[in-house]
Amino acid sequence: MARFDRYMLSQLLVLFGFFSLVLVSVYWVNRAIGLFDQLISDGQSALVFLEFTLLTLPYVILIVLPISAFVAAVYVTNRLSADSEMVVLNTAGASALRIGRPVIFFGLIVALLVAVLAHFLVPAARSELAGRSQEISKDITAQFLKEGQFLHPTGEISVYIRNITDLGELEELFLEDSRDPEAVVTYTAKSAFLVRGDTGPRLVMRDGLAQTFRPDTGRLSTVAFADFAYDIGALIKSGGTRNRDLRELSTPVLLSPTAEDLASASGELADFLFEAHDRFAKSLLAIIVPLMGFATLMLGGFSRFGVWRQVVIAVVLIILVQLVSNVAEEAARKDAALFWLAYSGPFVGALIATALLYSTSMRRLRGRTPKGIPA
Helix, strand or coil: CCHHHHHHHHHHHHHHHHHHHHHHHHHHHHHHHHHHHHHHHCCCCHHHHHHHHHHHHHHHHHHHHHHHHHHHHHHHHHHHHHCCHHHHHHHCCCCHHHHCHHHHHHHHHHHHHHHHHHHHHHHHHHHHHHHHHHHHHHCCCCCCCCCCCEEEEECCEEEEEEEECCCCCEEEEEEEECCCCCCEEEEEEEEEEEEEECCEEEEEEEEEEEEEEECCCCEEEEEEEEEEEEECHHHCCCCCCCCCCHHHCCHHHHHCCCHHHHHHHCCCHHHHHHHHHHHHHHHHHHHHHHHHHHHHHHHCCCCCCCCHHHHHHHHHHHHHHHHHHHHHHHHHCCCHHHHHHHHHHHHHHHHHHHHHHHHHHHHHHHHHCCCCCCC
16 A cells, blocks of 8 residues: 555544544434433433443444545545645646545445444344343333322323332332223322232232222222232233344345244335345445545545535535435335345445546546647
8 A cells, every 4th residue: 555545544544533433422412312311211220221322322333434434535635635735646647546545445444344333233232222122111110119200100000109218118109000990999008119029020018098999880999908919010011022123133134034034023025135235235335425525526626715615515415325225215125126226325326426536537637638839
């Protein structure tokens, strides 16, 4: 690798790391705020919140890396142009493709990172996140441990706790169970505490009253008790085997799904094939995106008065490529034979980058062509 290639590649990698760190932090914090409100309001601990935010990190990085690569390529190209380094290379006869060779190397590095994320880390993180989410949704005991407000762990259960002591004792408990519409039971107790039983958690109430109301007869019966165990585990639905998300399946499974895989993910073959090939397309797009940014700035020439017009054009072209990908996705998910449309975005991007580099080379060749001396 030539000295200039190493120099430009090092600049690209440094700025790529910086922009990735900034964008991941912003995007991650934004997602974490909503996740924090949801988990803490459900009575989960800070450790659960930290676990969930870490599991969302691979997907956030996957989204951010191509954007960071594009920004780094545009920034480095503009800076080299402003420092007249591009002018020197152009004067020395280097073509646009030769100058852009470090950008291609840089794109290959980013593509490798994207491939590791898309094929391994993101599916594994999504699978773990889905499993933990299901576990938490079944953890109905955490939803009991809130004081001073009416809670509804299920649609037929209402709970109110006046105070929770430091020892975990529930004071002044109210619980209404309307799962049986013909016999609505209301429990009140001076104190209660949660214990683990063979069939799940139990709520042991002390010094309370059970009132059973039968709407069909209008009768209300009451029973006082010193101790009463209420089975909270019965409220937790077994749920059976959960349906898996396509995005948490491995790439080999997506490429050759069995009947069991199709049934467990509730998806069609077209969805499986597109999801698999879209992961490969993301890696290709990671090569094309920075090259498009570089080629657009090269097309505009070298000026000390700014390159905002070229930057806007580059952004518009990236948006165009994304629109092509979105349209292709809609078609590919309807027909398994159209899985190759997953590569339409990278293909269109490659055509645009090639056309821009070719146009730049032609302009420079015309500029070097000697003109005849007028008589």
